[in-house]
Amino acid sequence: MTPAGAASGPPRSLLPEQDGLRPSSVVEHAGLTVGLSRAGAAWRLVASAAGPGPFQGFEGEITRDADGGARLVGPTSARNAEAVRAALPWLTPRPIGLHTSAGFGDRLGLATPGHVRALRATAPGIAPVFAQQSMREMTRTGRGPRDVIDAATWGALAGGWRGPVGADADHLKTIADVERCAAAGYSLFTIDPGEHVDGTADVADAPALRDRLAHLPWSALEDDERALRARYLARPVEIDGGRVGFDEAALARAAVKYGRAVAHVTAMYRRLASLRPAGSFELEVSVDETDTPTSAAEHVYVASELRRLGVQWVSLAPRFVGRFEKGVDYIGPLDAFRAELAVHAAIARALGPYKLSLHSGSDKFSLYPAFAEATRGLAHLKTAGTSYLEALRTVGLVAPALLLEIYAFARERYPEDRASYHVSASLDAAPAPHQLEAADAPGLLDQFDAREILHVTFGSVLTARDAAGQLRFAGRLRAELEREPEAYAACLARHFSRHLAPFAAVVV
Numbered sequence: 001m002t003p004a005g006a007a008s009g010p011p012r013s014l015l016p017e018q019d020g021l022r023p024s025s026v027v028e029h030a031g032l033t034v035g036l037s038r039a040g041a042a043w044r045l046v047a048s049a050a051g052p053g054p055f056q057g058f059e060g061e062i063t064r065d066a067d068g069g070a071r072l073v074g075p076t077s078a079r080n081a082e083a084v085r086a087a088l089p090w091l092t093p094r095p096i097g098l099h100t101s102a103g104f105g106d107r108l109g110l111a112t113p114g115h116v117r118a119l120r121a122t123a124p125g126i127a128p129v130f131a132q133q134s135m136r137e138m139t140r141t142g143r144g145p146r147d148v149i150d151a152a153t154w155g156a157l158a159g160g161w162r163g164p165v166g167a168d169a170d171h172l173k174t175i176a177d178v179e180r181c182a183a184a185g186y187s188l189f190t191i192d193p194g195e196h197v198d199g200t201a202d203v204a205d206a207p208a209l210r211d212r213l214a215h216l217p218w219s220a221l222e223d224d225e226r227a228l229r230a231r232y233l234a235r236p237v238e239i240d241g242g243r244v245g246f247d248e249a250a251l252a253r254a255a256v257k258y259g260r261a262v263a264h265v266t267a268m269y270r271r272l273a274s275l276r277p278a279g280s281f282e283l284e285v286s287v288d289e290t291d292t293p294t295s296a297a298e299h300v301y302v303a304s305e306l307r308r309l310g311v312q313w314v315s316l317a318p319r320f321v322g323r324f325e326k327g328v329d330y331i332g333p334l335d336a337f338r339a340e341l342a343v344h345a346a347i348a349r350a351l352g353p354y355k356l357s358l359h360s361g362s363d364k365f366s367l368y369p370a371f372a373e374a375t376r377g378l379a380h381l382k383t384a385g386t387s388y389l390e391a392l393r394t395v396g397l398v399a400p401a402l403l404l405e406i407y408a409f410a411r412e413r414y415p416e417d418r419a420s421y422h423v424s425a426s427l428d429a430a431p432a433p434h435q436l437e438a439a440d441a442p443g444l445l446d447q448f449d450a451r452e453i454l455h456v457t458f459g460s461v462l463t464a465r466d467a468a469g470q471l472r473f474a475g476r477l478r479a480e481l482e483r484e485p486e487a488y489a490a491c492l493a494r495h496f497s498r499h500l501a502p503f504a505a506v507v508v
């Protein structure tokens with residue numbers, strides 16, 4: 001998969017651009033040399049080739065050398081991103097299967113070079129999913145599905161990534177979400193049927209469960225109650241280290257809780273399979289954003305039913321015990337987490353194999369060793385907002401007054417913005433803005449409450465406008481990061497090395 005012949009330095013015909021050329025971006029493949037060059041604040045695509053007419057699909061200004069070579073200078077546009085992916089095929093998102101993998105949600109579209117650096121330094125065998133965003137985050141950041149992929153393409157080129165990449169259309173909830181992202185070139189589709197999970201099944205009594213069981217969408221499930229009982233009550237499912245058995249009550253509870261979710265995932269999968277050729281995409285099933293933990297029996301039920309209905313998936317995200325708050329470490333009983341994890345991992349091996357996916361996975365440092373070990377590397381680590389927090393840390397270092405301004409605004413937004421997240425930060429426990437000086441700015445990212453406050457308010461911060469209709473923070477934030485790409489990459493590399501290192505030993 002890794003192409004041979006990466007150029008060690010810029011070839012002669014690129015030299016006129018060398019002023020702003022980013023050396024790590026220069027790559028040669030199939031007679032074409034491609035790189036990124038800086039012109040003021042913006043990046044430009046530069047390319048050169050020995051023969052005539054080599055720039056199919058690109059846009060920009062083409063000049064010809066006396067010796068027959070040609071050179072192109074063009075914008076980092078959507079069209080050129082597409083052309084770069086065609087010319088450098090490893091940059092086209094593709095399924096990565098059961099390889100140990102990590103997802104790097106990047107809300108600003110500037111983090112990929114830092115992610116590349118962390119991977120290279122710590123765990124080059126981990127397959128990256130640089131492009132990853134949920135529909136909710138796209139709405140909040142004003143980006144479309146293709147923008148997210150394009151930003152990752154430019155970032156991977158800039159950082160000099162030479163391996164395969166995936167792209168994750170994350171937390172898709174509706175058929176319309178699937179249709180939108182299928183056309184944009186994603187390779188991994190994370191289906192979130194959480195709205196169809198009936199969490200009240202956990203506390204319903206037997207008559208209530210019987211009644212709700214009778215009202216499951218049996219035709220969508222291509223099933224009936226008698227057949228369901230026959231499949232599950234006869235014998236337990238063997239997993240290494242034990243078995244998972246069902247009695248009437250456990251089966252009814254699992255089916256009532258997850259039956260509609262199974263039907264929804266199946267419909268989403270079938271729609272996707274009708275839009276994309278087999279082998280061009282893979283599926284993750286996530287029930288992590290539900291109220292109650294996924295039991296072993298429920299995991300077995302979901303996986304067995306999806307398989308019976310012909311759904312193929314590469315990873316599954318159960319809802320684990322404890323609290324997975326955004327951007328901070330795990331809060332909960334570590335022993336119980338480990339015990340549940342071991343069983344979920346054994347089920348994933350017995351009924352797949354498929355990977356277990358750790359959602360809200362950033363900053364869960366106390367979980368990584370156990371997660372890596374229990375899954376034996378059949379793991380996907382999904383992170384998102386933490387790269388935005390590292391962007392803020394960078395701004396705290398290079399433009400502290402801007403971070404303090406953002407922080408004061410984030411505090412105003414927090415009571416409202418926290419509603420759709422599981423967070424426990426309180427405004428009272430976070431540092432008061434009037435007590436902060438410039439030197440305190442980077443440290444805000446190390447304070448639990450300030451960190452969560454900054455995390456969940458990203459959408460408000462990135463889309464806030466002043467009275468004149470100008471973006472209040474987003475433009476300045478991006479400008480600082482583009483002015484100091486090295487500082488941002490260094491923050492990301494340091495932070496993500498801590499995420500990836502525990503997985504380096506188990507990479508498969």
Ligand SMILES: [Zn+2]
Pocket residue numbers: 171286288289359360
């Ligand atoms: Zn999730």
